[in-house]
Amino acid sequence: MKHKMNENVAASAVSRKYLFLGAFGVFLLLVIFLVDLDQLRINAVQNLQIDALAKEYRRLASLLEEKKTRRLPHCIIIGARKCGTRALLDAIALHPLVKPARYEVHYFDSNETYTRGYDWYTAQMPLTVSGEITIEKTPGYFTSSMAPERIYHMNESIKLILIVRNPVVRTISDFTQVHYTKQAKNKTQLPFASVAFSKSGLLLENYKPVRNSLYSKHLLRWLKYFPLDQILIVDGDHFISEPLAELRRVERFLHLEPEIHSSQMYFNRTKGFFCFRHADGKPPKCLGETKGRSHVEIGEAAENNLRRQFAPYNEKFFSLIGHRFDW
Numbered sequence: 001m002k003h004k005m006n007e008n009v010a011a012s013a014v015s016r017k018y019l020f021l022g023a024f025g026v027f028l029l030l031v032i033f034l035v036d037l038d039q040l041r042i043n044a045v046q047n048l049q050i051d052a053l054a055k056e057y058r059r060l061a062s063l064l065e066e067k068k069t070r071r072l073p074h075c076i077i078i079g080a081r082k083c084g085t086r087a088l089l090d091a092i093a094l095h096p097l098v099k100p101a102r103y104e105v106h107y108f109d110s111n112e113t114y115t116r117g118y119d120w121y122t123a124q125m126p127l128t129v130s131g132e133i134t135i136e137k138t139p140g141y142f143t144s145s146m147a148p149e150r151i152y153h154m155n156e157s158i159k160l161i162l163i164v165r166n167p168v169v170r171t172i173s174d175f176t177q178v179h180y181t182k183q184a185k186n187k188t189q190l191p192f193a194s195v196a197f198s199k200s201g202l203l204l205e206n207y208k209p210v211r212n213s214l215y216s217k218h219l220l221r222w223l224k225y226f227p228l229d230q231i232l233i234v235d236g237d238h239f240i241s242e243p244l245a246e247l248r249r250v251e252r253f254l255h256l257e258p259e260i261h262s263s264q265m266y267f268n269r270t271k272g273f274f275c276f277r278h279a280d281g282k283p284p285k286c287l288g289e290t291k292g293r294s295h296v297e298i299g300e301a302a303e304n305n306l307r308r309q310f311a312p313y314n315e316k317f318f319s320l321i322g323h324r325f326d327w
Helices: 002-065 085-092 117-123 147-154 167-184 192-196 215-223 236-241 243-253 300-321
Strands: 075-079 098-100 133-137 159-164 231-235 265-268 273-276
Touching: 075 085, 085 098, 085 133, 085 159, 085 236, 085 243, 085 273, 159 215, 159 236, 159 243, 167 192, 167 300, 192 300, 215 300, 231 236, 231 243, 236 243
Parallel strands: 075 133, 075 159, 098 133, 159 231
Antiparallel strands: 265 273
16 A cells, blocks of 8 residues: 555656646747747838838839929919018928929019910929929019919919018018119109108008008908918018028928928028028028118108008908917
């Protein structure tokens, strides 16, 4: 009996030994499986990364192979005059996907050029490939009675950008340009008050520097054809002091990744505004000599009269765009 019990104990010990070895073997197999599974995951991720790189390479290669062509603009800066349209265009062009027409085309606000047709207009645009955005800038469009309808017939879903400044400052800037132009031609120059106001002091709306500042009257024409969400209103006064903040709004409006950086702009103390440098290392681009010059003094009384008579037009403009400026 005792011998039998010893045999049972020995058998039980052997069974436990084999059970332990079996469990350990399963554990080892599980570890190997998990290690292989992790390796599979790593390989899969690496393969995905390789696939993504290959896809990006093929995309870039296709762009290089794609023949550049001229296209109708995706976006137009329509104005306003003397509000920084040239500076805005130069700043937007810092983005690698934005390709601007480098001069004012005046296609939609001139019967002479408009009759030349879309082929002529397209020929004035820069060469681009797919994915790049063509932008044209002609500030005369904003105040034109013909431009809104003509642009609508070309592309009813086009994006439009309007940059505005305090209308008093804008009017004086416009008058300053007229002043220096007449001075260069030795023409008679009249005081601002005598050309901008009637003898009784009322605003003369037909005087061009004044008319260009009546934003609400001009915007109403555009809203007959385009919804407000297709028109980005850029704060020109804020753009002078903090250009990057306004450029971020432009990038979002154009569905672009934010690729314009503060390192690409520096403040020119002489001119009083920012200059821009492209990432390719070219010299910074600053506006010409006629930009940033001192305004002609029109007198405090004339400024106050402008401010008072512009007020109802400003209020109408604020109600149209659903936003107020500190004017």
